[in-house]
Amino acid sequence: MTVRTRALDPAVARALSALSAAAKEGLGDPALAELVVIxxxxxxxxxxxxxxxxxxxxxxxxxxxxxxLLAAWEEAGDVFDERERAALALTEAVTVLTEGFVPDEVYARAAEHFDDARLAHLLGLVVAINNWNRMMVARRIPPGGHTP
Incomplete structure (x- = not known):
C-alpha cells in the first residue's frame, strides 16, 4: 500500500470541516455524534x-x-438505547445505500427520535463523515497524526 501524500486542498478541508462542525453542533449530542461517525x-x-x-x-x-460492540450494535441488546439504534440504522442506510435508497422504515424510525432540525443535522453528519472517509481512504492516509 502506498500512502498518497498529496495534501487536501485547504478550501475543501475547510468546507468539510464546517459541515462536520455544524452537523455535530446541531445534533446536540457529542457522544451520539461520535458513535455515528465511528x-x-x-x-x-x-x-x-x-x-x-x-x-x-x-x-x-x-x-x-x-x-x-458498535460493529454489532443490532445484536448488542440494551447496550444501545432506541435513539442510538435509530441513528445507527440511518447511518448504515445512508453509508451503504445497498438498495440505492434509504428504506422508508429506517428514515421513519429515526424521525421518531429526532425532530426535523436534529434529523437534518444527523444526515449532514453522516454525509460529512462519508466524505471524510472517502478522502482519507482514497489517499490511503494511515491512522495517527491527529491530536484531539
Missing part, C-alpha cells in the same frame, strides 16, 4: 478516522462497552 468509518474501512474518532468518543465519555 460506525460509518467502520463500514468505510477508514483507519485514520476510526483512530481519531475513537479517541474523541472516549473524551466524550462513550463507554468502552459501546465502542467494543
Amino acid at each position: 460506525r460509518a468509518s467502520q463500514l468505510n474501512r477508514c483507519a485514520f478516522c476510526l483512530d481519531m474518532h475513537l479517541a474523541i468518543a472516549r473524551q466524550y465519555g462513550v463507554s468502552e462497552r459501546q465502542l467494543d
Whole structure:
C-alpha cells in the first residue's frame, strides 16, 4: 500500500470541516455524534478516522462497552438505547445505500427520535463523515497524526 501524500486542498478541508462542525453542533449530542461517525468509518474501512474518532468518543465519555460492540450494535441488546439504534440504522442506510435508497422504515424510525432540525443535522453528519472517509481512504492516509 502506498500512502498518497498529496495534501487536501485547504478550501475543501475547510468546507468539510464546517459541515462536520455544524452537523455535530446541531445534533446536540457529542457522544451520539461520535458513535455515528465511528460506525460509518467502520463500514468505510477508514483507519485514520476510526483512530481519531475513537479517541474523541472516549473524551466524550462513550463507554468502552459501546465502542467494543458498535460493529454489532443490532445484536448488542440494551447496550444501545432506541435513539442510538435509530441513528445507527440511518447511518448504515445512508453509508451503504445497498438498495440505492434509504428504506422508508429506517428514515421513519429515526424521525421518531429526532425532530426535523436534529434529523437534518444527523444526515449532514453522516454525509460529512462519508466524505471524510472517502478522502482519507482514497489517499490511503494511515491512522495517527491527529491530536484531539
